Amino acid sequence: MSVDEKTVRRIAHLARIAVTDDEVGPLQGELNAILAFVEQLGAVDVSGVEPMTSVTPMAMKKREDVVTEGGRAADVVANAPETEDNYFLVPKVVE
Amino acid sequence: MDPNELTLAEARDALKAKRISARELTQAHLDAMAKARVLNAYIRETPDHALKMADEADRKLATGEARPLEGIPLGIKDLFCTEGVTTTAGSKILETFVPHYESAVSANLWRDGAVMLGKLNLDEFAMGSSNETSAYGNVVSPWRRKGSDAQLVPGGSSGGSAAAVAARLCLGATATDTGGSIRQPAAFTGTVGIKPTYGRCSRWGTVAFASSLDQAGPIARTVRDCAILLGSMAGPDARDTTCVDLPVPDFEAAVSRGVNGLTIGIPKEYRVDGMPAEIQKLWDDGAAWLKAAGATIKEISLPHTSSALPAYYIVAPAEASSNLARYDGVRYGLRVSGKDIAGMYENTRAAGFGREVKRRIMIGTYVLSAGYYDAYYVRAQKIRTLIKRDFEQAYAAGVDAILTPATPSSAFGIGEKASADPVEMYLNDVFTVTVNMAGLPGIAVPAGIDGQGLPLGLQLIGRPFDEETLFAVAQVIEEAAGRTILPEPWWS
Numbered sequence: 019m020s021v022d023e024k025t026v027r028r029i030a031h032l033a034r035i036a037v038t039d040d041e042v043g044p045l046q047g048e049l050n051a052i053l054a055f056v057e058q059l060g061a062v063d064v065s066g067v068e069p070m071t072s073v074t075p076m077a078m079k080k081r082e083d084v085v086t087e088g089g090r091a092a093d094v095v096a097n098a099p100e101t102e103d104n105y106f107l108v109p110k111v112v113e
Numbered sequence: 114m115d116p117n118e119l120t121l122a123e124a125r126d127a128l129k130a131k132r133i134s135a136r137e138l139t140q141a142h143l144d145a146m147a148k149a150r151v152l153n154a155y156i157r158e159t160p161d162h163a164l165k166m167a168d169e170a171d172r173k174l175a176t177g178e179a180r181p182l183e184g185i186p187l188g189i190k191d192l193f194c195t196e197g198v199t200t201t202a203g204s205k206i207l208e209t210f211v212p213h214y215e216s217a218v219s220a221n222l223w224r225d226g227a228v229m230l231g232k233l234n235l236d237e238f239a240m241g242s243s244n245e246t247s248a249y250g251n252v253v254s255p256w257r258r259k260g261s262d263a264q265l266v267p268g269g270s271s272g273g274s275a276a277a278v279a280a281r282l283c284l285g286a287t288a289t290d291t292g293g294s295i296r297q298p299a300a301f302t303g304t305v306g307i308k309p310t311y312g313r314c315s316r317w318g319t320v321a322f323a324s325s326l327d328q329a330g331p332i333a334r335t336v337r338d339c340a341i342l343l344g345s346m347a348g349p350d351a352r353d354t355t356c357v358d359l360p361v362p363d364f365e366a367a368v369s370r371g372v373n374g375l376t377i378g379i380p381k382e383y384r385v386d387g388m389p390a391e392i393q394k395l396w397d398d399g400a401a402w403l404k405a406a407g408a409t410i411k412e413i414s415l416p417h418t419s420s421a422l423p424a425y426y427i428v429a430p431a432e433a434s435s436n437l438a439r440y441d442g443v444r445y446g447l448r449v450s451g452k453d454i455a456g457m458y459e460n461t462r463a464a465g466f467g468r469e470v471k472r473r474i475m476i477g478t479y480v481l482s483a484g485y486y487d488a489y490y491v492r493a494q495k496i497r498t499l500i501k502r503d504f505e506q507a508y509a510a511g512v513d514a515i516l517t518p519a520t521p522s523s524a525f526g527i528g529e530k531a532s533a534d535p536v537e538m539y540l541n542d543v544f545t546v547t548v549n550m551a552g553l554p555g556i557a558v559p560a561g562i563d564g565q566g567l568p569l570g571l572q573l574i575g576r577p578f579d580e581e582t583l584f585a586v587a588q589v590i591e592e593a594a595g596r597t598i599l600p601e602p603w604w605s
Contacts, residue, residue, distance in 0.1 A: 019488075021479070033434060033478040034441070034455065035471055036463035045475065048535055052476050055536045056423040056489070062496055069494035070501065073311040073325055073552035074577065079354045093213040097445035106443050109454045 019057070020050045116141035117281040121185055121338035124284055128174055128184045135170035135184025139163050139228050142186045146230065146282050148605035152253045154267075154277040156191050158231040159198055166228040173226060182345055183226035188283035190274050191232040192239055193219045193329070194318040198229075202320040203237040203247040203270075206446045206465025216318030217350045218287060218329045225345040230283050234273030237467045238437065239294055239322045242541040243530065244272025246469040251527055254302060255280040255600045259566035265524045268298030268541075274332045275302040279599055285333035285342050289319060291326045292425055293545030296557035299332050300519035300570030303559045303597035305339045305587065306332040310578045311552035312357040313343075315350030323432035324355075326425075326549040335596070336558060336587045340364035343580065359578060367581035368588045373407030375586065378512035382418035383544060385521065391563045392518045399516055399560055399571045402593035403586065413512060415503040420496050421547040426539060427480050427493035428550070433470075434477025440465060472535065501551040508576050514586050517544050519557040519570035544572060554580045558587040559597040568597055 021029070026046045030037040037045065091104040100107035116138050119127065127133045143160045163186065170184035194200045194212035201207045215223070223229070236246040243266035244252040254267040254276055267276040271288035275298035278286050288295040290308035299306030307330045314329040321327060331342035344364045350356045379400060384393070400410045442448035442461035449464045451457040466474070480489035507515065521543055530538050548555035553574055560571040571590060575583045 019485075025479075026475075029475045029479050029482070031459070032482060033471075033474050034438075034458040034462055035466065035474065036451075036456075036459035045472065048472055049476060049479070051534045051536055052426060052472075053479075055539075056426055056493075059420055059423050059427075059492055059496060062417070062420050062492075062499070064492060064495040064499070067495040067498050069491050070497040071494070073355070074357065076312075076355075076357065079351065079358070081351060090213075095444075096213055097210050099442060099446075099448035108443055109450070109457055111454050 019053055021046060021053065117145050119284070120335050121284040121333055121341055122335070124185060125182070125341070129179060131174070135167040135174065135228065136164065138184060139167035139186045139230070142230055142283060145605070149280055149282055149602070151604050152255060152276055152280055153250050154234055154252055154273045154280065154282055155188065155231040156201060156234050156249045156273070157199060159229055162198065163228050163230050170226055170228060180224070180226035182222060184228060185226070185284055186228045186230045187222060188230050188233045188274060188277045188286040189219055190235055190271055190287050190289060192235055192289055192320045193287055194320070195219055195229065195232065198232065200232065200320070201249065203235045203249060204465065204467070204470070205248040206440045208447065210445050214318060217315035217352065218319065218346045221345050221348060222287070227345070233277055233286055236270035236272065237470050238320065238433070239270040239289055239291055240433070240469050240473055241269040242293070242297055242538055244269040245527065246467055248467055252276050253527070254524055255604065256302060256524060256567055257600065257603070264527045266301070266527055268301035268524065270294040271298050271332060275299055275304055275306070278302070278304045278332050278334055280602065280604065281599070285331055285338055287329060287346065288332045289327060289329050290549065291322050291429060292549050293542035295330045295332060296545045296555055296572055297520050297541055299557040301524040301568070303568030303599060304332050304334055305336050305556065305558050305591070306330065307339050307343060307556040307580065307583065308548065308554065309343060309347060309580050310554045312355050313347045313554070313578065313580070315348070315353040315356040317350055317352040321436040323429040324436060325432060326429060336584055336591050337365060337368045339556070340368050340584045362581055364580060364584055367584045370581070370585035371406065372403055372586050372589050375513040375582065376409045376411055376511050377403050377586070378411055378413035378507050378515040380413050380415045380418065380515060380517060382415050383517045385543065389522060392521065392569065395561050395569050395571060396516070396518050399590055402590060403516065406589045406593070411512065413507045413515070415507065415547070417496065417499045417503050418547055421500050421550050422539065422543050424493040424496040424500070425546045425550060426476070427489050428497065430473040430477035431481050431490050432477070434474045434481065437470070437474055497550050500547055504551050504553060513576070514582050515574040517572045517574065519544060519572040523563045523565065523567035523569055548574050553577060554583055556583045556587050558590050560590055560594045
């Protein structure tokens with residue numbers, strides 16, 4: 019499978035990465051080189067094989083449903099570009 | 114005694130015997146770092162932090178309360194969050210990010226008395242095999258070809274870690290390995306690096322690339338030094354649900370176990386087309402050394418080996434596209450405004466990510482998108498099951514560890530692999546990536562010097578949670594090959 023220019027623009031939008039017209043061509047070539055490389059996997063017989071879902075067979079650790087490291091709102095927002103009263107500020111989403 | 118030429122184990126003994134103070138040892142490394150800036154191994158030096166920690170270590174040493182790594186100066190890959198110290202992941206998008214918490218792995222090192230010298234350069238978000246994708250510039254290897262002053266890559270993504278250890282700018286370094294990012298740079302720089310079993314070290318507080326493949330591990334100058342460091346870095350952590358609740362073995366004690374009675378597998382599928390004769394000879398030498406030390410050498414088959422790298426380039430980008438969705442200009446890092454919120458996301462990520470990262474996010478987005486998920490992602494995860502099964506069958510047949518070359522070549526020059534085809538660079542990880550896909554431990558150990566005067570490494574792959582056997586076997590190779598003579602400091 020290979021991607022055309024329109025698909026490159028669609029993937030870029032899905033990935034929320036702005037691409038310029040100049041970037042689309044080279045990206046298309048690079049993505050197609052990678053897709054051509056992984057094409058060989060089509061020849062592997064995977065019938066009856068379960069996909070790996072856990073690297074190490076283990077039961078998921080669980081913990082009590084209690085607050086462990088709460089009460090640190092100021093730390094949580096400390097690195098945000100824009101905040102107000104421990105809230106993240108974003109451009110207006112709803113009119 | 115030149116403090117920069119000590120191994121970590123020797124420095125530990127010298128500190129305990131009071132032949133040197135932690136402050137002297139730390140200052141000697143800070144001085145070496147200041148003279149080695151042309152290598153660009155450190156993104157950020159933290160001398161004030163280092164001296165404060167060294168003074169605390171000297172107090173503990175004086176009162177006989179020394180902890181296992183008391184006063185040992187280390188470099189930290191800039192993928193581990195360090196409280197109050199900028200952590201960039203090699204990316205422009207995190208240029209201003211100052212964590213308010215400490216990664217589990219680095220916290221374990223400080224708990225044991227180690228000293229932080231600074232944050233080490235890396236490929237952006239650990240995506241690369243040459244340290245040429247860092248937003249903070251290339252790392253230059255301390256190694257050069259005989260009779261040439263051309264700049265070589267140190268490997269990647271832990272290129273700063275490997276270069277700093279080889280150039281004696283720290284006694285050891287933390288690193289991470291998603292497809293070979295500890296073992297390939299270790300092999301390129303004549304150092305030792307181990308990727309432990311998936312789940313051995315907590316991933317908490319380490320910037321995520323591909324969560325089912327990422328593991329932290331050390332790079333150091335000897336097998337013993339790696340064993341000492343891993344003993345501190347590893348251990349259970351309730352904050353990472355994939356980190357196992359297993360006690361940490363005495364890795365250092367395993368170093369001198371020897372290989373008598375062990376069976377070492379040689380996988381025939383790793384004998385790839387076009388393998389340089391020098392790599393083949395190195396591999397044969399390694400098998401001969403282990404045989405002479407009492408091991409049994411057995412040819413084995415890992416039939417799905419050639420599928421590992423292409424399957425990796427589906428799984429790793431898929432996980433990366435999901436993990437890196439968090440860099441959206443809202444919670445941390447760079448923000449570039451746009452005409453609406455989607456425009457802000459798109460402009461932020463366009464300006465903040467480099468080319469390789471964008472490429473991988475886009476491949477990952479594509480293989481996870483509607484209509485392609487089963488054909489790519491599910492198929493790759495099935496192939497992963499097959500790769501893991503190959504190893505399980507070899508181990509069930511009595512193999513204790515597997516010996517392979519670490520890399521298909523020695524280090525290459527900066528810019529030499531900058532072609533339009535990204536796959537050419539990806540092929541560097543052909544021998545290491547299987548280990549991540551199966552979640553196994555793997556160690557790279559220097560085993561010789563090629564005709565250009567550059568180091569070559571061998572890799573050992575172990576059973577899950579049996580790093581001890583890897584240390585024992587790697588030690589035999591280190592002794593048989595002789596410790597690599599590291600380059601004289603042309604850079605200072």
